[in-house]
Amino acid sequence: MRTFNILPTDKDMRQAIQQKIDNLNKPKGSLGMLEDLAMQISLIQHTFTPTLSHPCHLLLGADHGIEHEGVSVSPRDVTWQQMLNFANGGGGVNLFCRQHGFDLSIIDMGVDHDLSACPQITNRKIAWGTSNFLHAAAMTEEQFNLCIETAVQLVDECKEKECNIICLGEMGIANTSPSSIWMSLFGQIPLEECIGAGAGLNNEGISHKYKVLKAAVDLYLENNRNTPLNAIRYFGGFEMVGAIGAMLRAAELHMVILVDGFIMTACMLAASQLYPNVLDYAVFGHCGDENGHKRLLLLMNAKPILLLGMRLGEGTGALCAYPIIESAIRMINEMNDFDRAHITKYF
Missing domain, CATH: 1.10.1610 (5,6-Dimethylbenzimidazole Phosphoribosyltransferase; Chain: A; domain 1)
Known part of the structure; x- marks a missing residue:
């Protein structure tokens, strides 16, 4: 790295x-x-x-091998379908970017579908989804490094537009699973306390999700030295590792980083495990309704701007917080x- x-x-x-x-x-x-x-x-x-100059929003999409284990109520097809919806301007992220003047970029980091015919989606596909971390690491070291370098390039492109405040969002069915594991490993919190309903699992689904993730963590701990870098690579999605790289590069360039919900907060926690100073540049947009988000924020002593019961992802909660930030600058x-x-x- x-x-x-x-x-x-x-x-x-x-x-x-x-x-x-x-x-x-x-x-x-x-x-x-x-x-x-x-x-x-x-x-x-x-x-x-x-000042706030040329705000940019990077929406990173990718699929997760762990989805094959039934840990999400939504099938992976929803990832590519939503990516096309974003490209056509019909998502929540689209309307908030339009409302608040954000330059939206939609990036395919590893969606398990061919989106190359859609010119509104930037093709940075690392692979057709990650491997299933129930059995092995989600990505190779080479793929991990490519995620980071791709994210650096994306942030540099924003900086070239004179952007000094960047927002990050994600689209990836089952990405609450690696987020919960990172929360547990980095925050030293029992895994069962880190797992929620995601996109809408019932109690039986949450119990199944716990069993799958517990087995995956046990296998990881048996065969790997538990370091932040290893945990990030072993469990992370391409869009999540990309977000971490973007956060680190944005902090390096002294940009304000708008952090969204449970997934992006988990990514910021992971980034802070590698470079603690990144937290100086993080503005946490909201505390979402996903189980564990509040505890994630507390791990970083973060004070979210909004509490609206949101759990959509995409960066929507962070975007909704932007007018408050703008008011602070005007003040x-x-x-x-x-x-x-x-x-x-x-x-």
């Missing part, structure tokens, strides 16, 4: 930024999370006047301070 140079944000600026925020004509701390977001983005961009740049407003500072 390539090496990333991810520096922590410059905390030496914190006091001066805080002073600017506190001098805005408002009671101290009265704009709550908006003040926290303004601080974080100012630190990321190393400026007292942060620090456009709000008068006490002197310019000729208001007596009373604290």
Whole structure:
């Protein structure tokens, strides 16, 4: 795997930024999370006047070999069908990107279907879905490295458009399974507490999913040294490893990273296992309704912006949070301070 140079944000600026925020004509701390977001983005961009430029959304799609074990209520055909739906502009991700002015890219990282005839979908197919990690690693080292390098190129293309805030979404039936395993391994949480209904499993389905994933984890631990890199490669999907690579490259380039629901939060947790400083660049859009998402966020001391009961994926929850981020930037740049407003500072 390539090496990333991810520096922590410059905390030496914190006091001066805080002073600017506190001098805005408002009671101290009265704009709550908006003040926290303004601080974080100012630190990321190393400026007292942060901006949001050409927001981009990368929607990464791929299939998972573990789907063959019946761990999802949805069949894998839904992955490619939804990818075509996104390409035609009919998904939730499409409407929110249109609403908030995001440049949407739809990328086939490993869908088990030929999508090459659709010009709206960028073909970066690593393989026709991952291997079934119930029996062996989901991907080879070569495939893992190709995922990371592909993601780096995708982020670099966004940067060339002068993008400084990037959102990541996913489409991949059964990708809650590797997410749950990463949550368990990285968070040292019992696996049964990390498994939820995904796209709609009933209690019997959840029990079956646990048995399959437990067997897969047992096989992995018997035959592999349990390191973050090994766990990511053994269980991850191409779209998930791609998201990790994109997060790491975006942090390296001092971009704001908008994190979506359970899957993308698991990817950020995995990325932080490799490079802890990546969390300085992460803005968590929402806490979703998937079992375990709240605990995932707590593992990173993350404070989500929204709590809307969402669990769609695609990046939709993060996109919905964007206007709040925009408000934070407007606050620090456009709000008068006490002197310019000729208001007596009373604290």
